[in-house]
Amino acid sequence: DQQVKQNSPSLSVQEGRISILNCDYTNSMFDYFLWYKKYPAEGPTFLISISSIKDKNEDGRFTVFLNKSAKHLSLHIVPSQPGDSAVYFCAANGGATNKLIFGTGTLLAVQP
Amino acid sequence: NAGVMQNPRHLVRRRGQEARLRCSPMKGHSHVYWYRQLPEEGLKFMVYLQKENIIDESGMPKERFSAEFPKEGPSILRIQQVVRGDSAAYFCASSPTFGQGNQPQHFGDGTRLSIL
Numbered sequence: 001d002q003q004v005k006q007n008s009p010s011l012s013v014q015e016g017r018i019s020i021l022n023c024d025y026t027n028s029m030f031d032y033f034l035w036y037k038k039y040p041a042e043g044p045t046f047l048i049s050i051s052s053i054k055d056k057n058e059d060g061r062f063t064v065f066l067n068k069s070a071k072h073l074s075l076h077i078v079p080s081q082p083g084d085s086a087v088y089f090c091a092a093n094g095g096a097t098n099k100l101i102f103g104t105g106t107l108l109a110v111q112p
Numbered sequence: 113n114a115g116v117m118q119n120p121r122h123l124v125r126r127r128g129q130e131a132r133l134r135c136s137p138m139k140g141h142s143h144v145y146w147y148r149q150l151p152e153e154g155l156k157f158m159v160y161l162q163k164e165n166i167i168d169e170s171g172m173p174k175e176r177f178s179a180e181f182p183k184e185g186p187s188i189l190r191i192q193q194v195v196r197g198d199s200a201a202y203f204c205a206s207s208p209t210f211g212q213g214n215q216p217q218h219f220g221d222g223t224r225l226s227i228l
Contacts, residue, residue, distance in 0.1 A: 006154075006155075024217075028145075034216060036219075041221070042221050042222075043116070043118075043203055043219035043220050043222050044203070044219045045126070045219070046216040046217070046218065048147070049216060068119045089154060089155070094170075097160050097167055097168040098145075098160070098215075098217075099145060099157040099160055099168060099171070100145070100147075100155070100157060100208065100217060101157065102147075102154035102155045103154055103155070104152075104153060104154040105154055
């Protein structure tokens with residue numbers, strides 16, 4: 001039962017352009033959504049989160065949009081930089097114990 | 113380095129041996145989570161602990177796996193009688209408080225377990 005889905009395994013973008021990473025979920029009870037970035041052989045690094053009562057959160061080059069009716073969220077990176085090349089995981093936080101439910105990740109490649 | 117510390121970074125075991133993975137949370141964090149990442153998959157929750165208590169072990173296999181977070185010292189994830197399917201990256205995360213989704217979990221760099 002895949003409650004959090006990232007349907008694009010990979011994405012390639014030119015440096016300076018916008019990267020849009022997508023995530024869908026099935027459980028309307030999730031109360032927070034988070035994006036993590038992961039380089040090979042390292043642990044995930046927290047990027048940005050959004051509460052289920054918001055529809056947008058922005059932090060520098062990163063913006064997360066939440067569409068509750070569609071059960072969909074997206075991460076926008078503008079402008080994209082080569083150092084952004086990594087695997088991006090969408091995660092949902094809900095329930096009594098704060099555990100995270102992760103998607104399978106999207107590999108972003110930013111071409112110089 | 114005030115981050116989440118995991119050791120060893122790489123661990124090789126033969127089938128039937130025991131594997132012990134250690135995690136020291138960030139300073140001031142009293143909540144520890146363990147996740148497992150199989151090849152080509154996302155991270156899957158295993159267990160959530162506070163000092164001396166297991167709060168949620170719903171993601172932990174019922175047999176061979178155990179976890180603890182003693183009053184003193186790191187959290188330990190223990191796998192007995194390892195099998196090939198246990199080969200994975202095991203990540204530990206910590207957070208300062210419980211119950212607030214806006215307190216992101218901070219992850220260590222993981223232990224890569226290989227079973228021969």
